[in-house]
Amino acid sequence: MKPETVENVAFNLLRQTAVYLPEDVKQALKKAYEEETSEAGKTQLKVILDNIELAEEYQAPICQDTGTIIFYVTAGADVRGLDKVENALIKATRKATKEIPLRPNAVDPFTQKNSGDNTGRFIPYVHWEIVPGETLELTVMTKGGGSENACLTGMLLPGEGINGLKKFVIESIIKAGAQPCPPTIVGVAMGGGADIAMKLAKKALLRPLNEPNPNPEIAKLEKELYEAANMTGIGPMGLGGKTTVLGVHVEYAHRHPASFPAAVAFNCWAARRATARIHGDGTVEYLTHNEKGLR
């Protein structure tokens, strides 16, 4: 696989995420606007919908916080040149920062210096998964800082079981309040370890809003947490109302008998993600946004 193809596709995905919200998120926001009864909350949702349209019209980023750039790469074992992929993603990030433009969001925590191009140590971060075949699937999540600041992990009591998890999720949402730009999408994970739980919770944010967990028991838990979250009254942007979350996605891993790790990850209403598949013959399919925003 040519590194130029990967770079080009990654650049296009960055453009798509910056400018266009995925269709499922847009539809959920429209529905929320129709159903919201709080006046202050409705004003917020109206502004959100207007802003989404303006971004498309002006071909400019929906939000000025164009996020930390995270790639999820699902690579076919037969794809050649996988060692060049990471470098191509870095180059695409630099180009996107300059040309879209994206806000430079990579700061050295020690010197406080902003690298200026959204790259730096471990950034953009690349998650790898190897599968059979010769296609490369590339997903980008551009993750806002306000919602990242509300993410929490907790080591719960195994004896409390799922009730402990429910409590942890509700308390996390209440604690987050207005901070993560509600209505949010909430990713929840239990099990694994502290790091594994957060990794799964964050990955759960990539799942479309109309796709519940395939396990019916987990899907039931998702619905229960979704309804509970919307009973808090936090509302759009924390100004009060019945739309606090657009969805709750739950994932899990097996756990150590002595541990019950849990993680709650938030994505703001501007839940930006885009995916493309590069086939072995070099053809490209844009899976989330079709041809939107391509030049």
Place this chain on the structure above:
Amino acid sequence: MAVYHLRTPILEEEIRKLRVKDVIYITGSIVTARDQAHRRALEYLKEGKPLPINLEGLAVYHCGPVVKKEGDKWVAVAAGPTTSTRMDIFEDELIKNFKVRVVIGKGGMGKRTTEAMAKYGAVYGAFTGGAALLAAKAIKDIRGVEWLDLGTPEALWIFEVEDFGPLTVAIDSHGNNLFMEVEKNVEENRRKIYQKLGLQL
């Protein structure tokens, strides 16, 4: 709920009219400031150095914009608000010493800022987080930029705006704080949620 169109410099008496849940639109000058700019402004104050811009009657906007240079002119591409709570440790001093009349941001501010707003006459205007384009559209001109050494998100950007909003007055100058009201409401709802989920408080 009333709607007000304000023009900078805004006078204290105009601010005193506003109540929580009113909607305001601002025309005139607003200045962006985030964590680092707040910190530096207060350092200047301590050292007796003047700020590069007089903030009296203006709005301070918690925002790190996406900007680009067209020729030698800066243009705001996207300029929505950032989370204000981080500036809670600075804002009372800023309001007190520089007579800032409106603070714009998202997520609300705490007791310290609410008290300063009541004492010195200022309001907090909640702007929709992420509404970057709506904001950019209201920015007619970038009059200047100071402290660019802090990086573009942290610099002081001086925006000339027209009908910047809608901003929901979430803290007024009479001690009311909409975010705190919502929080109180959430506290009451927590009990119902726990009951529904079969949990114990």
